[in-house]
Amino acid sequence: MDEAITEIVDLNSQRSVVKKMECLVRCSKNIFNALKESRFGAPASADEFLPVLILIVLKANPPLIQSNLKFICRFGLPSRHMRGEYGYYFTNLSSAIYFIQDMRASSLQLTDEEFEDYTSGKRIPTSFKNSISTYVMRSIGNSIKRIDGLLSKQAELVGKVEQLEAGIERLINFGVK
Incomplete structure (x- = not known):
């Protein structure tokens, strides 16, 4: 706001x-x-x-x-x-x-x-206090959902990076022999 x-x-x-x-x-x-x-x-x-x-x-x-x-x-x-x-x-x-x-x-x-x-x-009106706390709780809930989504994407990216590193390692080892 x-x-x-x-x-x-x-x-x-x-x-x-x-x-x-x-x-x-x-x-x-x-x-x-x-x-x-x-x-x-x-x-x-x-x-x-x-x-x-x-x-x-x-x-x-x-x-x-x-x-x-x-x-x-x-x-x-x-x-x-x-x-x-x-x-x-x-x-x-x-x-x-x-x-x-x-x-x-x-x-x-x-x-x-x-x-x-x-x-x-x-x-302060009680309903206003409740609406503020409801807004805050919903906002926190939305933030948690976004964080969970980001953590999931991060884990997926880490897995892909590890696969790339392993592939690069294989290429390096293949070229050395």
């Missing part, structure tokens, strides 16, 4: 609409890749993407994000940034920003005290 955060923050440093949109696309693809990895390779759905994008925006606190969205709207070609991949990700980012702006204790069905605790970091 660090790559997604980096891309959304980097959006502000870009000077053109196209470069800003490219940052948004890379951010979004990083999110989808992380979701896919956490699901053991199963593709992520749009319903999973938006909440994670909201979390990324909250964690990154990208500078001048609203100004950047307005810049894209004002100076971008609607035929480019409102269609296809760009349009999909731009709409999701706009929705995430709108959700964050409109977020209140009552809209989340929390008391004012709970809302303050969550927004200040004093309290």
Whole structure:
């Protein structure tokens, strides 16, 4: 998720609409890749993407994000940034920003005290803790599978190297006689 955060923050440093949109696309693809990895390779759905994008925006606190969205709207070609991949990700980012702006204790069905605790970091939702631990465990599981695969390939390569060494040794011995 660090790559997604980096891309959304980097959006502000870009000077053109196209470069800003490219940052948004890379951010979004990083999110989808992380979701896919956490699901053991199963593709992520749009319903999973938006909440994670909201979390990324909250964690990154990208500078001048609203100004950047307005810049894209004002100076971008609607035929480019409102269609296809760009349009999909731009709409999701706009929705995430709108959700964050409109977020209140009552809209989340929390008391004012709970809302303050969550927004200040004093309290972390249990489901979030569980989702983090699930993500970590899945990531570890995926890493173990990759390591097992690499160890298997390494053993196979070692066997082939030993066969080559034996063949070279036979050729050397054959040439000496």
